[in-house]
Amino acid sequence: MINVSDLKKDFPIFEREINGKRLTYLDSGATSQKPSAVINEMSNVYTNMNANVHRGTYVLSSETTTKYEDVRNKLKDFINAYSSDEIIFTKGCTEGFNFLANSICKELSAGDEIILSEIEHHANIIPWQMVAEKYNLKINYINITKSFDLDLDHFESLLNSKTKVVSIVGESNMSGMLPDIQKMNSLVKEKTDAIYIVDGAQLVPHRKIDVQELGIDFICVSGHKMLGPTGIGVVWGRKELLEKLDPVYGGGDMIEEVFYDSATWAPVPHKFEAGTPPYVEAIGLGAAVDYLSSLNMKNVEKHSDDLRIYAKNKLENIKGLNVVHTNSKVAGCTFAMSVNGVHATDISLMLDTFGVAVRAGHHCVQPFHRKLNLDATFRATGYIYNDEEDFDILSDAIEESIKILT
Numbered sequence: 001m002i003n004v005s006d007l008k009k010d011f012p013i014f015e016r017e018i019n020g021k022r023l024t025y026l027d028s029g030a031t032s033q034k035p036s037a038v039i040n041e042m043s044n045v046y047t048n049m050n051a052n053v054h055r056g057t058y059v060l061s062s063e064t065t066t067k068y069e070d071v072r073n074k075l076k077d078f079i080n081a082y083s084s085d086e087i088i089f090t091k092g093c094t095e096g097f098n099f100l101a102n103s104i105c106k107e108l109s110a111g112d113e114i115i116l117s118e119i120e121h122h123a124n125i126i127p128w129q130m131v132a133e134k135y136n137l138k139i140n141y142i143n144i145t146k147s148f149d150l151d152l153d154h155f156e157s158l159l160n161s162k163t164k165v166v167s168i169v170g171e172s173n174m175s176g177m178l179p180d181i182q183k184m185n186s187l188v189k190e191k192t193d194a195i196y197i198v199d200g201a202q203l204v205p206h207r208k209i210d211v212q213e214l215g216i217d218f219i220c221v222s223g224h225k226m227l228g229p230t231g232i233g234v235v236w237g238r239k240e241l242l243e244k245l246d247p248v249y250g251g252g253d254m255i256e257e258v259f260y261d262s263a264t265w266a267p268v269p270h271k272f273e274a275g276t277p278p279y280v281e282a283i284g285l286g287a288a289v290d291y292l293s294s295l296n297m298k299n300v301e302k303h304s305d306d307l308r309i310y311a312k313n314k315l316e317n318i319k320g321l322n323v324v325h326t327n328s329k330v331a332g333c334t335f336a337m338s339v340n341g342v343h344a345t346d347i348s349l350m351l352d353t354f355g356v357a358v359r360a361g362h363h364c365v366q367p368f369h370r371k372l373n374l375d376a377t378f379r380a381t382g383y384i385y386n387d388e389e390d391f392d393i394l395s396d397a398i399e400e401s402i403k404i405l406t
């Protein structure tokens with residue numbers, strides 16, 4: 001079980017007051033707060049052992065290299081990858097999708113099809129749109145139902161011999177919806193030879209993920225949403241698939257031999273990591289993985305589920321508040337909300353006066369907002385350092401704001 005008041009002591013930011021009030025941070029969907037373990041580990045590298053990785057034969061460089069490479073093992077265990085060579089470091093989830101889209105689609109033929117869904121984050125739309133235009137590919141979108149879930153009948157009807165990539169969010173950053181990854185992946189494998197990719201930006205921080213059990217081919221992960229620093233993420237992929245892919249970025253560290261007119265690539269994973277990697281950020285992510293593992297991801301999941309049930313009941317009973325949230329029993333603790341006649345930014349500015357931090361806007365899911373005839377929403381996401389009191393404070397502050405603004 002997670003004891004929030006004890007756990008909060010690990011996060012120095014909660015010592016701050018905002019507008020004279022305790023900080024009620026409900027914007028972990030955008031980025032999570034960082035525990036001292038992560039901050040101190042990064043500071044320790046810069047203070048005591050900083051040197052570029054893979055470059056030197058001296059003590060400092062071999063220490064940072066060992067620490068950096070060890071994070072691959074931590075992530076391998078965290079998501080149950082087959083091998084630590086399958087962990088590719090990126091700048092974040094967005095860079096992961098750009099890498100996969102460019103590398104995979106280069107091998108496709110004109111007219112081949114990619115399946116996304118209507119609720120995808122821009123990070124899982126724009127890179128595919130860019131390569132679809134370049135290589136003349138077609139993108140199909142899975143419809144959503146009235147309860148904001150994916151229409152699986154429609155999904156099945158889209159699968160055909162031209163389908164080469166299916167890339168779907170693991171947990172919606174707007175409605176909290178969790179698609180049935182195993183079922184969707186099985187349908188893909190039954191009916192096509194397509195690659196199944198999961199957008200794990202919101203899923204991996206909140207749930208125990210086992211890529212072998214899911215049977216998927218790739219997952220993109222965002223470090224800063226799972227207690228880690230910014231500027232670091234991961235693409236996990238099956239080694240046999242990674243070996244077939246070409247690198248997208250060229251430069252130092254990703255080569256085996258270089259000649260004036262050609263070059264050969266280093267083995268996986270290094271062929272995908274050109275230049276000096278964000279090794280301090282990767283080591284910080286390793287500390288975040290240790291922290292989450294020490295809590296046990298099954299406890300993190302249970303905490304998220306309990307908090308979601310409480311928050312959903314609380315928010316859906318506020319008069320005048322529209323809540324976009326799936327009705328499914330398995331869901332994330334994320335709620336996008338709107339009030340008729342009031343702009344989301346005005347509500348969030350008002351909430352800030354109560355010390356409540358939520359995000360306002362389209363949360364990089366503009367097509368989903370458009371589909372629901374909304375131009376913007378404000379969004380609250382609960383994480384391990386949030387408890388029922390946070391959602392009580394949010395609900396009271398929303399009620400007050402509605403009174404003042406309508």
Ligand SMILES: Cc1ncc(COP(=O)(O)O)c(C=O)c1O
Nearest residue numbers: 092093094121123173199201222
């Ligand atoms: C569902 C989803 N996918 C992708 C991203 C992009 O992640 P990153 O910030 O690591 O590029 C986000 C970030 O908000 C997200 O919520």
